[in-house]
Amino acid sequence: MMEEIKVEKVDKRKARPADGELSFGRTFTDHMFTMEYDENKGWHDPKVVPYQPLELDPAAACCHYGQTTFEGLKAYRSNNGALLFRPEKNAERFNNTNRRMCIPEMDPEFFVQAIKEAVRVDQDWIPAKEGTSLYIRPFILANEVYLGLKPSSHYKFVIIMSPVAAYYPQGIKPTRIYVETEYVRAVRGGTGSAKTGGNYAGSLKAQSSAADKGYDEVLWLDGVEREYVEEVGAMNVFFKIDGKIVTPELGGSVLPGITRDSVITMLEDWDYDVEVRKISIEDIAQAYKDGRLEEAFGTGTAAIISPIGELNYNGLKMEINDFETGEVASKLYKTLTGIQTGKVDDPYNWTEEIPLD
Numbered sequence: 573m574m575e576e577i578k579v580e581k582v583d584k585r586k587a588r589p590a591d592g593e594l595s596f597g598r599t600f601t602d603h604m605f606t607m608e609y610d611e612n613k614g615w616h617d618p619k620v621v622p623y624q625p626l627e628l629d630p631a632a633a634c635c636h637y638g639q640t641t642f643e644g645l646k647a648y649r650s651n652n653g654a655l656l657f658r659p660e661k662n663a664e665r666f667n668n669t670n671r672r673m674c675i676p677e678m679d680p681e682f683f684v685q686a687i688k689e690a691v692r693v694d695q696d697w698i699p700a701k702e703g704t705s706l707y708i709r710p711f712i713l714a715n716e717v718y719l720g721l722k723p724s725s726h727y728k729f730v731i732i733m734s735p736v737a738a739y740y741p742q743g744i745k746p747t748r749i750y751v752e753t754e755y756v757r758a759v760r761g762g763t764g765s766a767k768t769g770g771n772y773a774g775s776l777k778a779q780s781s782a783a784d785k786g787y788d789e790v791l792w793l794d795g796v797e798r799e800y801v802e803e804v805g806a807m808n809v810f811f812k813i814d815g816k817i818v819t820p821e822l823g824g825s826v827l828p829g830i831t832r833d834s835v836i837t838m839l840e841d842w843d844y845d846v847e848v849r850k851i852s853i854e855d856i857a858q859a860y861k862d863g864r865l866e867e868a869f870g871t872g873t874a875a876i877i878s879p880i881g882e883l884n885y886n887g888l889k890m891e892i893n894d895f896e897t898g899e900v901a902s903k904l905y906k907t908l909t910g911i912q913t914g915k916v917d918d919p920y921n922w923t924e925e926i927p928l929d
């Protein structure tokens with residue numbers, strides 16, 4: 573049995589930005605959830621407390637060796653309350669990530685309960701305007717005070733929440749993507765399938781040089797041959813070629829996205845041929861030259877669906893679908909966001925109600 577979650581509320585609530593003035597990840601709610609781990613007690617002392625800086629010893633392991641993990645999901649305002657989208661999948665992935673990073677797992681049901689309790693306390697912070705949501709960021713950092721390299725014996729689990737703007741205030745819109753042929757994100761056997769800080773630190777260089785060239789994101793190729801497509805930025809990637817949908821297999825280096833999994837399920841339900849396999853960038857370039865590359869898009873919690881309007885591969889500028897959002901991307905976006913906000917029937921039972929006061 574897990575301990576009861578204690579709640580200590582703020583004396584004075586912060587001013588909340590208007591729904592129309594939100595951005596991403598800069599404003600945080602009044603409270604946060606915290607829990608500690610040590611080898612004697614396991615995970616203990618769960619509580620919701622006023623949002624505040626963490627106290628960190630400069631010798632804490634996370635400051636040096638990057639033993640940190642995180643998750644990302646959203647709470648959406650619905651007609652009669654608030655909804656989470658497949659939070660048990662985040663719990664499962666968090667445990668997989670934690671296992672990879674030698675961090676003790678936690679009870680997946682308690683993980684979801686902690687999120688629900690944190691959101692309940694800050695329920696006024698769930699924005700209502702179309703497309704907005706409350707972004708939830710659970711994370712763990714290793715905080716044993718020791719400079720030796722080993723799995724920490726002490727951890728802190730924290731959940732912070734940030735009201736975020738609609739990703740596409742002007743409607744869903746294609747992006748320009750640079751195919752990265754020098755730097756790689758992950759290799760088989762590495763940590764690419766884990767949501768751990770180092771993967772993202774290591775990706776900044778490629779992202780910033782793509783931005784210098786006027787591109788929004790990079791398309792990552794595999795870390796060994798630099799031939800097979802893996803992900804786009806911090807999203808999974810899909811292509812429509814000859815009417816079929818193709819997406820890279822996970823293979824240990826690709827992050828197993830929950831949006832990816834949902835998209836595959838929906839497309840199969842809609843009777844598309846979905847191929848989950850290795851796909852080389854040369855094949856994509858050839859399909860483009862033959863006029864068979866019909867659509868490309870990324871999937872992830874932040875954007876849900878992000879259509880790709882241009883792929884630049886070694887100077888070959890592939891314009892996809894006349895830089896317009898494709899039919900499949902549009903339908904997926906409408907249906908998924910509809911399910912997430914309770915506006916569209918949820919035949920998969922993917923949404924979970926958050927009990928509010």
Ligand SMILES: *Cc1c(COP(=O)(O)O)cnc(C)c1O
Nearest residue numbers: 806807808827829830831872873
């Ligand atoms: C989180 C993440 C994704 C998308 O996962 P979702 O569960 O769909 O949000 C894809 N790629 C990377 C690298 C990620 O970190």
